[in-house]
Amino acid sequence: MSAFVNALQGKIGWTLLAVLGLLFPFIAKNDYHLTVMSTAYIFALATIGLNLITGYTGQFNLAHSGFMAVGAYTVGILTVDHHWPFWWAFALSGFTAAALGFFVGIVSLRLRGHFFSIFTMCVGYIMYLVIEKWESLTHGTVGIIGIPAPGSIGGIAFDTPRPLYYLVFVFLVLGVWVMSRIVRSLMGRTFVAIRNSDELAESLGINLMRNKLLAFMLSVFYAGMAGGLYAGFVRFLGPGIAGVENTFDMTMYMLIGGIGTLLGPLLGALSMPWLTQYLQFLQEYRFVVFGPILVLLVIFLPHGIVGTYMGWRARKAARAVPVTASSAPSAIGASMREGASHV
Amino acid sequence: MDIFLQQVLNGLTLGGIYSLVALGLTLVYGILHVPNFAHGAFYMAGAFVSFHLMKAFGLNYWLAMIGSAACVAVLATLAERLVFHPLRHASGLHPMIAAIGVLLFLEAGAQAIWGADFNRMQTPYNGIIDIGGLTLPSQRLLIIVGAFTLMVALQLFLKRTVMGSTIIAMAQNRDGASLVGIDANKVAMLTFAISGALAAIAATLYAPINLVYPAMGNLVITKAFVIIILGGMGSVPGAIVGGLIIGFAESFGAFYLSTDYKDIVAFALLVIILSVRPQGIFTKGAR
Numbered sequence: 001m002s003a004f005v006n007a008l009q010g011k012i013g014w015t016l017l018a019v020l021g022l023l024f025p026f027i028a029k030n031d032y033h034l035t036v037m038s039t040a041y042i043f044a045l046a047t048i049g050l051n052l053i054t055g056y057t058g059q060f061n062l063a064h065s066g067f068m069a070v071g072a073y074t075v076g077i078l079t080v081d082h083h084w085p086f087w088w089a090f091a092l093s094g095f096t097a098a099a100l101g102f103f104v105g106i107v108s109l110r111l112r113g114h115f116f117s118i119f120t121m122c123v124g125y126i127m128y129l130v131i132e133k134w135e136s137l138t139h140g141t142v143g144i145i146g147i148p149a150p151g152s153i154g155g156i157a158f159d160t161p162r163p164l165y166y167l168v169f170v171f172l173v174l175g176v177w178v179m180s181r182i183v184r185s186l187m188g189r190t191f192v193a194i195r196n197s198d199e200l201a202e203s204l205g206i207n208l209m210r211n212k213l214l215a216f217m218l219s220v221f222y223a224g225m226a227g228g229l230y231a232g233f234v235r236f237l238g239p240g241i242a243g244v245e246n247t248f249d250m251t252m253y254m255l256i257g258g259i260g261t262l263l264g265p266l267l268g269a270l271s272m273p274w275l276t277q278y279l280q281f282l283q284e285y286r287f288v289v290f291g292p293i294l295v296l297l298v299i300f301l302p303h304g305i306v307g308t309y310m311g312w313r314a315r316k317a318a319r320a321v322p323v324t325a326s327s328a329p330s331a332i333g334a335s336m337r338e339g340a341s342h343v
Numbered sequence: 344m345d346i347f348l349q350q351v352l353n354g355l356t357l358g359g360i361y362s363l364v365a366l367g368l369t370l371v372y373g374i375l376h377v378p379n380f381a382h383g384a385f386y387m388a389g390a391f392v393s394f395h396l397m398k399a400f401g402l403n404y405w406l407a408m409i410g411s412a413a414c415v416a417v418l419a420t421l422a423e424r425l426v427f428h429p430l431r432h433a434s435g436l437h438p439m440i441a442a443i444g445v446l447l448f449l450e451a452g453a454q455a456i457w458g459a460d461f462n463r464m465q466t467p468y469n470g471i472i473d474i475g476g477l478t479l480p481s482q483r484l485l486i487i488v489g490a491f492t493l494m495v496a497l498q499l500f501l502k503r504t505v506m507g508s509t510i511i512a513m514a515q516n517r518d519g520a521s522l523v524g525i526d527a528n529k530v531a532m533l534t535f536a537i538s539g540a541l542a543a544i545a546a547t548l549y550a551p552i553n554l555v556y557p558a559m560g561n562l563v564i565t566k567a568f569v570i571i572i573l574g575g576m577g578s579v580p581g582a583i584v585g586g587l588i589i590g591f592a593e594s595f596g597a598f599y600l601s602t603d604y605k606d607i608v609a610f611a612l613l614v615i616i617l618s619v620r621p622q623g624i625f626t627k628g629a630r
Contacts, residue, residue: 054436058436060436060439060440107614107617107618110617111617113435114376114378114435114439114576115572115576117378117439118378118568118572119572119613119614119617121565121568122565122568122569122610122613122614123610123614125562125565125606125610126607126610126611126614129604129606129607129610130607133603133604133607244561248443248447251440251443255440259436285451285452285454285455286451287447287448287450287451288448288451288452288455290444290447291444291445291446291447291448291449291451292444292448293444294440294441294443294444294447295425295426295441295444295445295448298430298433298437298438298440298441298444299426299429299430299441302433302437
């Protein structure tokens with residue numbers, strides 16, 4: 001049993017998830033389900049980005065949906081008003097978000113903890129208001145209508161739900177894979193060190209500002225790319241996408257699955273939209289249910305489903321291995337050597 | 344010149360409301376060190392409760408205001424007991440997310456009960472007062488007088504009564520306050536009740552010249568956050584001065600720059616100030 005669970009945790013589990021994703025269009029009853037799942041994938045991509053800066057680096061960015069809107073509007077404006085092909089505009093979407101992220105980052109990342117969150121919330125509002133009011137650029141509240149579908153690649157046209165589903169799926173898989181490389185790299189460990197303690201990280205010789213900025217830009221790059229996909233998928237944009245509510249939604253996905261884990265935010269982002277579908281009679285009032293769920297989770301299950309499970313497993317493993325006097329110091333020595341290599 | 348004075352009065356009106364909301368926020372931050380994102384929802388709830396009391400029970404404006412202050416004070420105290428108290432030892436991120444949960448719940452709840460429509464609140468003060476060529480709707484005058492009276496009252500309560508002093512003591516030094524026998528739970532509940540009542544009164548004062556709808560608290564709370572960052576988190580005079588600064592910046596910004604972008608003025612000011620001084624203008628080093 002435990003071997004089976006262990007296998008699920010590792011490569012086999014991820015492969016299983018990928019196979020499920022590949023087979024989903026054959027399981028889905030109708031196109032509507034495909035659309036729901038594709039939208040969930042797009043938001044999952046953005047949520048994974050938010051998890052990098054919030055879960056791994058410990059800075060709660062409340063402007064995340066604003067950066068998603070920047071990516072989306074990059075595609076919308078360039079394709080509709082300047083007649084660029086979708087793929088050219090899409091290639092830029094992540095970079096415009098990251099470029100803006102650079103400037104927002106150098107100002108906001110000097111602030112710590114609550115101040116960073118409140119500041120980014122204000123930045124998010126500025127982005128929303130600018131999108132709403134700058135009519136000559138963004139079409140204001142009317143929104144951008146008639147964004148072209150992604151152009152065909154190798155004879156596959158992306159104008160029906162199924163090819164679009166696979167397109168979004170490929171980007172999600174790519175995004176998750178790159179993120180897994182990031183968080184397991186030295187860079188990822190540096191981010192975690194910053195989350196655990198600013199001072200400790202600094203005393204290890206980590207340049208706080210440079211690393212936080214890097215995490216921030218990578219995180220909003222994901223948001224921008226998700227926004228670009230969103231523009232090509234939904235083909236209509238309004239200022240609403242920049243609303244802080246979208247960031248709140250992503251926060252909920254992240255927290256339910258398990259903040260600061262790779263799998264958690266993904267699971268949260270993929271499962272919650274379905275729960276919303278089944279609670280459809282609630283529609284606008286879904287937060288009457290989700291609000292208290294969020295509070296209860298924070299109080300009773302602060303590490304989410306995946307995080308709690310991993311904690312339980314770690315404790316179980318710790319009990320199973322009797323700590324001998326000789327192994328403990330060597331473990332500390334190993335971790336110190338590992339720490340030294342990070343400098 | 345008249346136009347200039349008109350803007351000054353507008354600034355005082357806006358500033359008064361913003362200060363009242365920011366005061367509640369800053370008091371709570373001083374005690375719990377939680378940025379209470381749900382505070383805007385308390386503000387919204389205050390407006391809706393007043394609106395409901397006036398419409399369904401035919402209460403007059405002042406009774407409705409008192410009723411709504413009491414209701415929202417209870418609501419805020421409940422939030423403290425059920426949500427923030429269990430999280431008092433949690434890390435910085437979790438109480439923030441819990442506050443967002445409360446915000447989402449209250450907003451959706453208000454929408455479920457009263458609908459998403461924009462409502463107009465009646466006021467007995469529809470007249471216009473003419474002071475030496477300056478025209479001023481009496482509701483605006485009421486806001487200015489009401490808000491500043493309340494600020495003075497709060498200041499007296501905090502400085503001159505034992506109960507008020509416990510709040511200040513707790514904000515200054517938690518351990519020290521516990522050592523001299525101050526009950527941390529009682530102070531936290533009292534602070535939340537005051538902050539809720541202030542938000543409800545501010546909302547009832549401002550609603551007649553604005554509108555009542557479920558998302559009405561969002562912009563106000565964001566500005567209140569700007570104010571308490573400017574004035575120093577937890578500082579009472581800072582909240583009042585910061586509120587006036589933002590109020591004036593907005594009324595003059597709307598007139599001399601652009602009405603479309605008046606809501607951005609406050610945030611732009613914050614971005615500029617924090618770019619130059621990351622610790623805020625009135626604080627020394629705390630960030």
